[in-house]
Amino acid sequence: MTWLCDFWRSSIGGKVTMAVTGLLLFGFVVAHLLGNLKLLAGPDSINAYAKMLHDLGPLLWVARIGLLVIFVLHVVTAIRLSSANKAARPVRYSKEATMQATLASRSMVLSGLTVLVFLIYHLLHFTLGVTNPEHFQKKAAGAQGFDVYAMVTASFANPAIALTYVAAQVVLFFHLSHGMQSLAHTLGLHHARYTPMIKKLSFLLALLIAGGNAFLALSVLTGIVKGAA
């Protein structure tokens, strides 16, 4: 166990932790978006999906706890690496490249913390029903207690909520786009020939994910996806 802690504390161990946890979180946002897209297919589709997830019972809790551990590791390691970087920084930058790298990693910490704030709000909103109990109650009142469609459409019909989600997706886009480039770099994929391709791919994937989420919020707000009957 101590060798694992020593590895995590090392600079390369920290970077590998960021890459592996980042990849797993990326897998989660892709899966979550694919599930949420069922909103476009109507209430039966997304509500059956929500029921299927809840019917997993203890397995769902294993997945939730796993996700939480991965998330905490990602955040704690990011903060540790960023303060180690700051401590090691010379008083003056000798090269512009160093300055750019520091700016990029600083903006990653900032965008990451903003996504964390969004996530706390999102869980209070849809999972715990604290911020808008009137929307959360719609979920329990509907089909077999899993009317996620009614809850989500009632929420995004409110412009302040829909636009908050869209703003969070802009930040998520920057975080994912840069995060995937760092991930590729850590995995050793940095070569004059591949780097431009990796940049484009990271941009495109981040755009698809953040854009997909924003599209869902805006589809409800603009009436493309209608509220529950």
Ligand code: HEM
């Ligand atoms: C338009 C965008 C989104 C929609 C419509 C949406 C919808 C939902 C809903 C309805 C739930 C509650 C499911 C239930 O308890 O039945 C949920 C949970 C959750 N969402 Fe989202 N979500 C969106 C974006 C995101 C994003 C961008 C992230 C991550 C950055 C995220 C992370 C989570 C997490 C971690 C949970 C808790 C999962 C659990 O404990 O079961 N969501 N989301």
